[in-house]
Amino acid sequence: xxxxxxSGGGLVQPGGSLRLSCEASGFTFITYWMRWVRQAPGKxxxxxADIKQDGSAKNYVDSVRGRFTISRDNxxxxxxxxxxxxxxxxxxxxxxxxxxxxxxxxxxxxxxVTVSS
Amino acid sequence: xxxxxxxxxxxxxxxxxxxxxxxxxSSDVGGYNFVSWYQQHPGKAPKLMIYDVSKxxxxxxxxxxxxxxxxxxxxxxxxxxxEDEADYYCGSYGGSSHWVFGGGTKLTVL
Numbered sequence: 001x002x003x004x005x006x007s008g009g010g011l012v013q014p015g016g017s018l019r020l021s022c023e024a025s026g027f028t029f030i031t032y033w034m035r036w037v038r039q040a041p042g043k044x045x046x047x048x049a050d051i052k053q054d055g056s057a058k059n060y061v062d063s064v065r066g067r068f069t070i071s072r073d074n075x076x077x078x079x080x081x082x083x084x085x086x087x088x089x090x091x092x093x094x095x096x097x098x099x100x101x102x103x104x105x106x107x108x109x110x111x112x113v114t115v116s117s
Numbered sequence: 118x119x120x121x122x123x124x125x126x127x128x129x130x131x132x133x134x135x136x137x138x139x140x141x142x143s144s145d146v147g148g149y150n151f152v153s154w155y156q157q158h159p160g161k162a163p164k165l166m167i168y169d170v171s172k173x174x175x176x177x178x179x180x181x182x183x184x185x186x187x188x189x190x191x192x193x194x195x196x197x198x199x200e201d202e203a204d205y206y207c208g209s210y211g212g213s214s215h216w217v218f219g220g221g222t223k224l225t226v227l
Contacts, residue, residue: 044120045206047216059214095162102151102210103168110162
């Protein structure tokens with residue numbers, strides 16, 4: 001059974017940093033792209049970033065490029081999102097997702113990030 | 118990139134069919150056969166229901182079907198059941214290694 005378990009969310013002040021983690025199990029992690037998707041309270045879904053199987057390619061939505069960094073540790077079946085210079089508009093539930101060839105085929109339960117003073 | 122356009126709400130009675138649209142541009146929906154649909158119940162994570170416009174993952178009932186014409190994709194739910202009441206989001210590959218989602222449609226089973 002595919003499982004994705006996020007952690008690391010919480011309350012942070014504007015300008016602060018947070019590192020999200022996602023522990024994967026039930027599939028061969030190294031063979032999949034991995035992606036982060038976020039959902040602001042009461043709003044729709046927004047793709048944030050993704051990373052190739054070997055970490056050699058990374059892509060970001062324009063609004064987070066230069067502030068967020070996606071990474072992975074294939075030895076530990078783990079995905080990360082380092083978030084710096086956080087803004088109020090980054091407040092959202094962040095989902096770790098497995099990259100189907102051209103879809104998001106499995107989702108974690110999400111971790112809430114709240115940016116507020 | 119702009120979000121894809123979905124109607125905010127849709128509804129139908131049990132047993133009926135309902136179709137939800139998702140409109141993009143030639144740079145996303147119209148340019149690739151990589152449209153997917155996600156179901157999200159309140160407080161839960163989204164679940165993949167349709168991928169590559171019209172393919173169903175294992176375990177998704179065949180009451181759910183997808184199609185595309187030009188820049189507009191559609192999700193049809195036939196034989197509506199109470200458990201189909203949820204938010205539905207479309208997603209599409211947007212080129213240049215980017216992805217875009219719709220704003221979501223709240224489906225109500227009357």
